[in-house]
Amino acid sequence: MRNVARNERRAEIVNQRLIESGITPRFRGCTFDTFIADDQAKRTALERCRRYAEEFDAVMQEGRSQLLLGNLGTGKTHLASAIVQSVIREFTASALLTTASEIARAVKATFAKSSRLSERDVLDELAGVDLLVIDEVGVQVSTGDFGPGLLHEVIDRRYQQVLPTIVISNVTLEDLPRFIGDRALDRLRQGSSRLVRFTWDSARRDA
DSSP, rough: HHHHHHHHHHHHHHHHHHHHTOGGGGTTTSSSSTOOSSSSSHHHHHHHHHHHHHHHHHHHTTTOEEEEEOOSSSHHHHHHHHHHHHHHHHHHHOOEEEEHHHHHHHHHHSSTTTTTOHHHHHHOOOHHHEEEEEEEEETTGTOOOOOTHHHHHHHHHHHTOOOOOOEEEESSSTTTHHHHHHHHHHTTTTTTOEEEEEEOOGGGGGO
């Protein structure tokens, strides 16, 4: 009976964390198995992302981050969604997939007098999950006036707590510091962290 109750409780936690993961309906069906890896570059990206999820105990111990960089429509968010769902299901981890613009909007909303949340509340939430995925880094420059400082603070707070962060962007590695700062990029690349490049053409062009 105890095992049944324990399994039921675990299933409830997993389900709730999947609901709170920030994965939109479009990407909920994205898994490693549904990623079409029809050439070596795609197979390499798939394997690195799959291994990241499978080794999540070690990822947590090391605070191992990951960069997914490359062209539009190449499956970066697909694989990030697969990672998030995998670590929730297999490790009962807490994980959040959000965008740089959503972070900026959430912080900006705290400036309103009617807000019940403070900027610190938002940053604490981002710093508190086991895995944070920040998508569309480089797009936020068109939506706000925070500059790289906000994302730097988010990344640095997680670094100090030895918590892993995945950053997704269409910009090059050389341009990334414009949006997160040099120090944040250094934080993301320390230790056994990996850069995964998505160098192929967009699949959306064939749609």
